Amino acid sequence: MRIIVGLWRWRHNPLRRGTDLVEAWVALTAVLLFALATPAVGWIFANTLDTSLRNTVRVQHEQRHRTTAVVIERAADHRPLAYDAESVSDHSSGTRVTATWYAADGSARTGTVSAPLRKPRAGDTFGMWTDRRTNKQVRGPMDATSARVHAVLAGFGATALAVGLVECARRLIVWRLVQRRYQRLDRAWAATGPDWGRTDAGS
Structure with missing residues (x-):
């Protein structure tokens, strides 16, 4: 003024x-x-x-499935990889393991994935996200916050x-x-x- x-x-x-x-x-x-x-x-x-x-959050939650994987054994190629099972803000290290989990349709799946475990052993469990269409491990969806x-x-x-x-x-x-x-x-x-x-x- x-x-x-x-x-x-x-x-x-x-x-x-x-x-x-x-x-x-x-x-x-x-x-x-x-x-x-x-x-x-x-x-x-x-x-x-x-x-x-x-x-984007809505679409990601629709396309991704939260499941629990069970470690069968440590993968032959066990080099540490960047792991992000919960959200884009999680940057903990992961280890390649052979694990089994249930897909979105309820079928059992087995494959090599990245686990947030430093010393994985058979029977250990961890949470991970998979793509509903391909059933491959993906990063966790972004949260609303x-x-x-x-x-x-x-x-x-x-x-x-x-x-x-x-x-x-x-x-x-x-x-x-x-x-x-x-x-x-x-x-x-x-x-x-x-x-x-x-x-x-x-x-």
């Missing part, structure tokens, strides 16, 4: 230059964008992403990016205005400089 009042009073100031008025309007526009536009950009982006991620957190963080990121773009645009415009002032000053000095200080030049 003080910026608006000051701008209104300053517009008739006899010392005001045209570039000064433009710079003031640019500053006012930037303040309004910071207060209104950039939060709106963040909210729209977060809301759109949240809708998309919630749909993680989806919401990702959307909120993305919204804040979009707001920060919008703020940065507005500020960069403001600084670029002000820089151009300053350059124009210097150019006008140089032209004025070039016109009056040679006569500066001469008694017959009216100085």
